[in-house]
Amino acid sequence: MGDFIKDLNIIDFLGMLLPGSLYVMAARDMLPVEELMGYFGENPGTAPRITLLIVAGYVIGMIFHEVGDLLEKLLWICPLFDPRTYAAEQTTLVRQVRDQISVSQGDPLEYIRKRDRIFLSAVEGKTDLRKRNLFEGFRTMARNLLLVLLMLLLYPGLSFQERWQSVLYTVACVILFLRYYHYSLLKYKYSYEDHLNEEQVR
DSSP states (O other), rough: OOHHHHHHHIIIIIIIIIHHHHHHHTTTTTTTTTHHHHGGOOOHHHHHHHHHHHHHHHHHHHHHHHHHHHHHHTTTTTTOOHHHHHHHHHHHHHHHHHHHHHGGOOHHHHHHHHHHHHHHHTTTTOOOOHHHHHHHHHHHHHHHHHHHHHHHHTTTOOOOOSSHHHHHHHHHHHHHHHHHHHHHHHHHHHHHHHHHHHHHHH
16 A cells, blocks of 8 residues: 555646545545445454545546546637637747748647647756646646535535535635636646747757
């Protein structure tokens, strides 16, 4: 178990384990938690409970992560909701690409949006991989936590006793979406700047 935890990176912890574990704790009445705990005996201790929470949280977190990736791709089909559009405009990448490609190759923004593999690749001596992974971890955490909160509203369904509770829940969802979009924008903005700096050196 210790070796397994050592192999996890920040995206595994923030983007999968944290949202998945939160869902397991919040929806434990819906999940077969007690049945699974029965495999550890009548009175399982703290270690089996933590083990189950980590494993179940990670598995469910992976599901949320995959669903989030799919919804993200669908959302970003529209340039208006695609952070790559704004990141390219905030830097000079659009102007550079416009000067380099021909008219027959289409819109510069569309050209950039279809070449993630090129622009997200690390640039030797320019890319701070630690910072990039940190932003990616925060980005996926905010997105997947938002999905968890929305899922809890639908199934098993949360009941708010006071109006301020529903308002607070809504505010939390809005903040998570804004944070998700902000970190998504920074992810592409810094990646584009790395490539622009490399071109200037050349």
